[in-house]
Amino acid sequence: MQESDIAFIRMNYSALQLAYDAGIATITLNRPDKRNAISYDLIAELLRALDEVKTSPARVLILTGAGKAFCSGMDLDDLKSLIGRTPEQSLEDTRTMVNLFRSLYEFPKPTIAAVNGAAVAGGTGLALLCDFTLAAPEAKFGYTEVRIGFVPAIVSTFLLRQAGEKIARDLLLTGRIFDAEEAFRIGLLTQIVPQERLMDRARELAQQVMENSPTSLTYTKRLLTDHARAELDLQIEAAVRENAAIRSTADFREGVASFLEKRKPKWSGR
Numbered sequence: 029m030q031e032s033d034i035a036f037i038r039m040n041y042s043a044l045q046l047a048y049d050a051g052i053a054t055i056t057l058n059r060p061d062k063r064n065a066i067s068y069d070l071i072a073e074l075l076r077a078l079d080e081v082k083t084s085p086a087r088v089l090i091l092t093g094a095g096k097a098f099c100s101g102m103d104l105d106d107l108k109s110l111i112g113r114t115p116e117q118s119l120e121d122t123r124t125m126v127n128l129f130r131s132l133y134e135f136p137k138p139t140i141a142a143v144n145g146a147a148v149a150g151g152t153g154l155a156l157l158c159d160f161t162l163a164a165p166e167a168k169f170g171y172t173e174v175r176i177g178f179v180p181a182i183v184s185t186f187l188l189r190q191a192g193e194k195i196a197r198d199l200l201l202t203g204r205i206f207d208a209e210e211a212f213r214i215g216l217l218t219q220i221v222p223q224e225r226l227m228d229r230a231r232e233l234a235q236q237v238m239e240n241s242p243t244s245l246t247y248t249k250r251l252l253t254d255h256a257r258a259e260l261d262l263q264i265e266a267a268v269r270e271n272a273a274i275r276s277t278a279d280f281r282e283g284v285a286s287f288l289e290k291r292k293p294k295w296s297g298r
Contacts (some may be wrong), residue, residue: 043070052234053086060095067103088234092142099151119272133157134253142230143167153183163208164223170205177283179274181267
């Protein structure tokens with residue numbers, strides 16, 4: 029029996045669970061009481077888990093969420109703290125998020141997202157950056173940043189590549205929520221799977237991928253990553269500047285405040 033065939037759960041994480049079974053690593057965002065919202069702690073643990081899986085014997089990674097949501101976007105407490113950040117801190121925060129998204133997008137092993145529920149803002153980003161994205165019919169998506177004074181800068185870079193400019197403009201400028209059926213129709217999902225079959229289907233797909241040459245998979249993923257890298261480097265650097273710059277505006281402060289206070293924003297255009 030190979031090490032990759034042994035099932036076990038790593039216990040040194042709190043905001044997520046990392047399990048290994050039959051060559052498959054499964055990362056489960058584990059903040060169900062917060063709808064698996066992205067906190068600074070979760071980002072740090074996700075980066076650490078991705079590094080661990082990268083060097084492990086596991087050949088495929090599955091990413092999913094605990095409870096009824098996949099990932100509801102940024103944690104409210106961390107969102108509130110953004111208002112008082114310095115420009116330098118905002119830039120650092122943005123680069124940390126870029127590091128997370130690129131670590132997943134450029135992961136050297138095949139990745140599968142099993143979207144069990146709402147995947148909003150940064151949650152949509154995580155779900156759609158995987159090589160394969162399976163979703164339950166109940167799943168909801170949305171690049172909602174403009175609704176609360178943000179710029180969907182980093183996610184826009186990837187969405188433009190995945191869906192094309194016209195669709196990206198629609199989703200990013202309206203900030204609307206869209207369902208799994210629409211996400212599948214515009215090419216953002218690999219498959220819609222009944223909720224009760226979602227994880228089984230993710231594991232079946234992982235097993236199908238693992239029938240292929242491990243060396244070929246590594247080389248193919250490297251080819252895809254290398255092909256995109258130069259363009260991404262330029263686009264993401266511009267996205268980082270825009271994402272950090274918006275945080276010094278009055279509309280950003282009003283958007284965050286109104287969202288936290290559950291009221292309609294009063295935009296000033298500044």
